[in-house]
Structure formats: C-alpha cells, structure tokens
Amino acid sequence: MQTTAGTIRVAISADESADWRVCGLRQADRLRLAVEQFAHEHGRAVSLNHDASEADLVLSTRLVLARDSLAEIVNGNPAAGKMLASRADIPAAEKWLARDLGKPQDGWVARHIDRRISTRITRFLLRFGVRPLFATLGAFLFALAGCVVLLRGDYLSVLVGTLLFYAFSVLDGCDGEIARALYIDSPAGARIDFVFDTIANVLFVASLGAGLAAQRGRTLLLWEGVATGVLIIAGEIMLHSGPAEPDEVMVARHSATYDRHARMIGHSGAQIFGDRIVGFFVQLMKRDVAWLAFVLFAAAGVAPLILHLSCLAAFVTGGLAALALIRRSAARQE
Numbered sequence: 001m002q003t004t005a006g007t008i009r010v011a012i013s014a015d016e017s018a019d020w021r022v023c024g025l026r027q028a029d030r031l032r033l034a035v036e037q038f039a040h041e042h043g044r045a046v047s048l049n050h051d052a053s054e055a056d057l058v059l060s061t062r063l064v065l066a067r068d069s070l071a072e073i074v075n076g077n078p079a080a081g082k083m084l085a086s087r088a089d090i091p092a093a094e095k096w097l098a099r100d101l102g103k104p105q106d107g108w109v110a111r112h113i114d115r116r117i118s119t120r121i122t123r124f125l126l127r128f129g130v131r132p133l134f135a136t137l138g139a140f141l142f143a144l145a146g147c148v149v150l151l152r153g154d155y156l157s158v159l160v161g162t163l164l165f166y167a168f169s170v171l172d173g174c175d176g177e178i179a180r181a182l183y184i185d186s187p188a189g190a191r192i193d194f195v196f197d198t199i200a201n202v203l204f205v206a207s208l209g210a211g212l213a214a215q216r217g218r219t220l221l222l223w224e225g226v227a228t229g230v231l232i233i234a235g236e237i238m239l240h241s242g243p244a245e246p247d248e249v250m251v252a253r254h255s256a257t258y259d260r261h262a263r264m265i266g267h268s269g270a271q272i273f274g275d276r277i278v279g280f281f282v283q284l285m286k287r288d289v290a291w292l293a294f295v296l297f298a299a300a301g302v303a304p305l306i307l308h309l310s311c312l313a314a315f316v317t318g319g320l321a322a323l324a325l326i327r328r329s330a331a332r333q334e
Helices: 027-042 069-074 087-098 108-126 132-150 155-181 187-216 219-241 248-253 259-268 275-284 287-299 303-333
Strands: 007-013 045-048 057-060
Touching (some): 007 027, 087 155, 108 155, 108 287, 132 155, 132 187, 155 287, 155 303, 187 219, 219 303
Parallel strands (some): 007 045, 007 057
16 A cells, blocks of 8 residues: 555445445444544554545445554455445445454453453344443442342352352453444543442452351451451552552553553462463453353352452452552662
8 A cells, every 4th residue: 555655545435335334333433433542552644535536445335343443454355344335245344243242351251251242242232222321330230239149148049149250250241342343432430440340359359258148157257248348448458559560571561451450469479489380370360260250159159269259359459569569669768
C-alpha cells in the first residue's frame, strides 16, 4: 500500500449495508471506529473520508472488521475481515466477530469454556442495546444471590451458591465483551469491573465462612472467612499502591499476565523460583481456574478446602504484594 507523507488515506464505500447492525453497531460506524482504533493503537496517521479515487485504502460497508483486522489489511492481508453478501450473513459474522472479544490474559478455562458461554450472551445483549455497566450489575446479582444461598452452609446450598458465583464469573466477562464490541472500552470501565470483582470475592469467602460456621458449629471458619476477605482487600490495595510499571522481565516471559500481577511477581523477586513455577502460579491466579475448581470442590463435599485454599492464596498474594511494595520503595531510596 502506498501512503502520502506517512498518512494512510481511507475512504468508506457505502451502500444499504451501511445501516446494517452487526454486534450492536451500524456497519458505517464500525468501520469508522475501527479506523480510529487502528490509528490510536498503532500510532499511525490516518485520514478518513477521502474520495475513493484518491484513497490508499477503500473499505466497503459490507466488510465486518474485528478489533485488529484493519491492521492485517494495512499489512497486506486483504482477506482479513468478513464480507456480507446480504443481511442473512449477519449472524455468522457476529459469531466470527465474537471470537475476538476475549482478552489475552484469559486462562485455559476462560478461553475454552467461559468465553464460549459469555460471547453467546453478549451477542444477545447487544441486540437490545445493553451497555457494559448494566451487564456488570446484572452479573453481580448472581454473586449476591450466591452469597445469600451460601449462608445456609449445607452441602446443597454450598454447591448451588458456588455455581451462582461461577455464573457471575462467566457473565462478568460480558461487560468487557460489550465494551470491546462497541469500541467503548476504557480504563474507567475496567476499574469499575475490578471493584465489583473484588467485592464479589470478599462476599464469597465471608458468606462461605459464615455458612460453614453456622452449619458445623465451628466459629473458627467464620473468622477464617473474614480474615480471607481482609487479606484480599489489603492485597489489592498494596498491588495498586505499589510500582506503577510491570517488571519488564516478567512481562517478556509471561505476556498473558495482568499488569498488577506482573508488578507483584516481578518486583517481589518471586522469579527466583523459576519460570515454570511462576507460570504455574500465574495460572492459579486466574479467576476462571479458581471458580471452576471451587465448583468441583463443592460437588465433592469438601467446602472447607475452598475456604482454606482461598485464605492461603490471599495470604501469599498479599505477602508478595507487600514485598513488591517494600522492595520498590527501597530501590527508589537508593
């Protein structure tokens, strides 16, 4: 592709398909947002709405673009994206587009189980104009319901309650998928999602501890649940109060790690245990893996083990976060 003065001149060729909605967006709007996103994420100068005869790149409104499909087209892959011959092709295009709505940090369970469920729900919600915040609140209702059920503490209640929290975990992916499908994902939205995730985690261990304590007459389980919740909150506060930038070595070796975990593990010095152990720990920190394991433990009738493992994980995470904070502060003073 030839460009003028480093600027890519783009024209959009529109017909009746410009008003066709795919995953909640008019095709004309999706193309425009895809161009803007490409310019922002790849640092390229893009000039839109040129005459087709003068443009370096002409995009038809019949072309459905995933999040980075335009980059592939610019880099010489004209087959990127999906073409719509008629309205009948829209469902298949939406299904294809939904596969691109996950996150690189997704663990194995999220990629192969959770996203298969959440993207179907997301496609349905997009048809009704549901916004990310409403999806977040809707998912959180499952966590609240799970909290109430867990307070009973018997086998069936723990199993159902844990399943409701697992449903929250799956549905919680919908808000991000909606935001990415509509090109409205933002740091503010991610922070809101993170706050609800943290509240749900604390409610889970607290309600599980209270339920098990009431059912089994062991007050220690109640205090373990409360202590785990406190550790979760303290760990997250330290993670967000610590180093601003992820450790470069950690990011290079474990690119599918959330930034806050990359900061925690990298700056705490935990990499001395080796990439294999660190990689295993990173996978265990994935929420999707934890919730599926909790469901299996609940089904096996070993609910206290869920609480013990949650407490251990919160203690280790909090310890690493504190160590990262201390080491980083000491390095700045040197």
